[in-house]
Amino acid sequence: MIGLDxxxxxxxxxxxxxxxxxxxAWVLPSRDGEAYVxxxxxxxxxxxxxxxxxxxxxxxxxxxxxxPLLDQIYGLRRTLNRLSEAIATLPEPARAQLREALRKSQRxx
Amino acid sequence: MRNPYEVxxxxxxxxxxxxxxxxxxxxxKLHPDLHPNDKDALGKFQEVQAxxxxxxxxxxxxxxxxGEIDESGAERPQRRYYHSYADSPEGDKYHDVFGQxxxxxxxxxxxxxxxxxxxxxxxxxxxxxxxxxxxVSYTLRVPFLDAANGARQRLALPDGKTIDVTIPEGTxxxxxxxxxxxxxxxxxxxxxxxxxxxIHVEPHAFFTRKDNDIHVEVPVxxxxxxxxxxxxxxxxxxxxxxxVPNGSNTGTxxxxxxxxxxxxxxxxxxxxxxxxxxxxxxxxDAELEDFVRRWAPTRKDDARRKAGMTP
Numbered sequence: 001m002i003g004l005d006x007x008x009x010x011x012x013x014x015x016x017x018x019x020x021x022x023x024x025a026w027v028l029p030s031r032d033g034e035a036y037v038x039x040x041x042x043x044x045x046x047x048x049x050x051x052x053x054x055x056x057x058x059x060x061x062x063x064x065x066x067x068p069l070l071d072q073i074y075g076l077r078r079t080l081n082r083l084s085e086a087i088a089t090l091p092e093p094a095r096a097q098l099r100e101a102l103r104k105s106q107r108x109x
Numbered sequence: 110m111r112n113p114y115e116v117x118x119x120x121x122x123x124x125x126x127x128x129x130x131x132x133x134x135x136x137x138k139l140h141p142d143l144h145p146n147d148k149d150a151l152g153k154f155q156e157v158q159a160x161x162x163x164x165x166x167x168x169x170x171x172x173x174x175x176g177e178i179d180e181s182g183a184e185r186p187q188r189r190y191y192h193s194y195a196d197s198p199e200g201d202k203y204h205d206v207f208g209q210x211x212x213x214x215x216x217x218x219x220x221x222x223x224x225x226x227x228x229x230x231x232x233x234x235x236x237x238x239x240x241x242x243x244x245v246s247y248t249l250r251v252p253f254l255d256a257a258n259g260a261r262q263r264l265a266l267p268d269g270k271t272i273d274v275t276i277p278e279g280t281x282x283x284x285x286x287x288x289x290x291x292x293x294x295x296x297x298x299x300x301x302x303x304x305x306x307x308i309h310v311e312p313h314a315f316f317t318r319k320d321n322d323i324h325v326e327v328p329v330x331x332x333x334x335x336x337x338x339x340x341x342x343x344x345x346x347x348x349x350x351x352x353v354p355n356g357s358n359t360g361t362x363x364x365x366x367x368x369x370x371x372x373x374x375x376x377x378x379x380x381x382x383x384x385x386x387x388x389x390x391x392x393x394d395a396e397l398e399d400f401v402r403r404w405a406p407t408r409k410d411d412a413r414r415k416a417g418m419t420p
Contacts, residue, residue, distance in 0.1 A: 028202055041194035045203065048142045048191040055136040070142070074195040075204030077145065081196065 002038040004029075010043065012050045021049060026067055113160030113173070113180055121174075125165070132161040145192040155188075242293035242302035249274060249306050253313035256280040257323075257345040257370050264306065274306055279321070279371040282310040316345060321379025322369045326386050329353055331397075334387045344368045344381050351383060361385045 008015055021027045022036065027045055029036040038046075049067070052058045058066055087095060114121055117131045139154040141147075163180070164170050172178050194200050249264055259278035263271050272291050280286075285307045292302025310318075317324045327342050337355030341348045344365060351363060362384045369379025390397070 039199065040189065041191075041199040041203075044189060044191040044194050047188065051136065051140060051142070055133060056140065057133060071204045074145075074192070074200055077196060078201065078204065 001032075002040075002043055004036050004038075007038050007043055007046055011046045012054055013046060018046065021046070024064070026063075111156065111160075111180065113163045116156050116160035117164065119164075123164075125167070128161070128164050132157065132165070141190050142192045142195075145196065151190065239297040239299040240295060241299045242295040244302040244305060245292045246305045246307065248309055250309045250311055251276055251280070252311050253316060253318075254345060256282075256308065256310040257316075257318070272304070276308065277373060279373045280308050280310070281318075282308065284308050315343070318370060321372045321377075323379065323381040324384065325381065326384045327351075328386045328388045329357065331387060331389060334358065334385065342383055345370065353385065357385050357387075359385060359387045 004015065004018065007013070008018060011018075013021075018027070022029065026049060027038075027042055029038045029042050031037065049063070052063055052066065053060075087098065090098075114123070117123075117128060117135065119127055119131045123131070135157045136154070137143075139150045139157060141151040141154050144150040159180075162169075163173055163178075169178065173180070191200075195203070247264060247266070249262065251260070251262060255262065255276055257279065259280070260276045262274050262276055264274050265271050272288065274286065274288065276286070285305050288304040288306060290301050291304035294301045315325050323345055325343070327340070329338070329340065332338075333340060333353055334357045335355065337357070338353045339350050340353055342351045342365075346368070349365060349368065351365065353363070362382050365381040365383060367378045368381035371378055
């Protein structure tokens with residue numbers, strides 16, 4: 001697993017800032033006693049926050065809005081993917097019925 | 110790998126500041142975690158990053174310009190972007206951490222969809238959606254006397270249902286009645302919406318309504334006007350006897366107290382005003398003509414003087 005120092009070495013972030021992101025729950029590493037332990041997902045998220053802060057120049061206040069929205073979208077994507085997978089296992093008549101209902105709601109919407 | 114100047118869309122002699130702002134604009138547009146569905150975005154973004162790595166470093170830029178290194182001289186190691194984690198179960202811990210605003214976890218959403226908690230934790234944490242039904246509006250044409258006296262009328266809804274609408278006594282034109290619970294059904298056990306029915310009162314052949322008073326014009330014959338009479342006149346609640354005093358004229362207005370419409374707030378009734386209109390017999394009447402021929406020369410008054418039409 002990956003420690004705080006390695007994340008700082010790999011990403012464009014210093015200790016103070018990274019800890020502040022952890023405190024804001026933007027990054028959620030697990031704990032091993034006193035030490036933080038980062039998964040690859042956590043590191044990728046640190047890199048995403050770095051990109052948004054440095055390259056896109058989103059300030060911390062705006063990021064506090066943007067990040068939850070991104071998380072909601074990813075949550076919805078996950079949900080939709082699981083729904084699609086569940087639908088794929090249904091018998092064809094049920095899928096046809098669903099397609100028809102969706103077509104109808106699209107016309108009405 | 111394309112020419113890094115072209116990738117960023119800047120001139121060969123662009124300043125460091127121009128390169129930085131071009132990069133910022135492209136990063137906003139192309140960041141793969143902002144566009145997880147766009148397959149091209151990732152490749153383009155990596156190209157942009159590589160170009161920027163090269164051109165933002167004064168030393169590398171000089172070496173590239175002088176041909177010492179090629180475009181890929183500063184290629185970054187393959188990075189696995191956040192979205193590739195976020196779309197897998199590993200990302201789930203982040204999609205729920207912001208509580209209030211988000212929290213649409215799998216169980217919550219499907220609990221809503223299928224009307225029962227599809228799973229443990231999610232279903233316990235959040236109740237499924239309860240949404241009161243929407244209100245609906247209709248208009249209903251109501252005959253004049255039904256509005257004045259109150260009635261029940263059947264309203265056919267667009268969906269084929271009918272509802273019985275009680276029109277209270279004294280209902281006014283454009284008054285809106287609220288039918289509680291007759292709107293769209295609620296979701297998840299929430300109450301249905303209300304139906305709002307705007308009443309359009311149809312005009313009547315001879316009654317008109319002003320506030321809670323009824324106005325009606327009643328024809329009287331010459332003899333009734335000259336000699337006085339008891340006549341029957343219609344009111345909104347049936348016929349009543351009215352005493353026409355002798356010497357009444359067209360325009361004479363008589364009041365029938367309490368024969369108007371019920372005021373819904375004060376529960377008192379308005380009045381009915383009867384305006385008389387003297388009418389001559391339809392067919393010429395030889396006897397009447399004879400009498401008037403003898404009678405007229407004895408009269409001195411000028412019918413138009415009072416109206417100021419004679420100088």
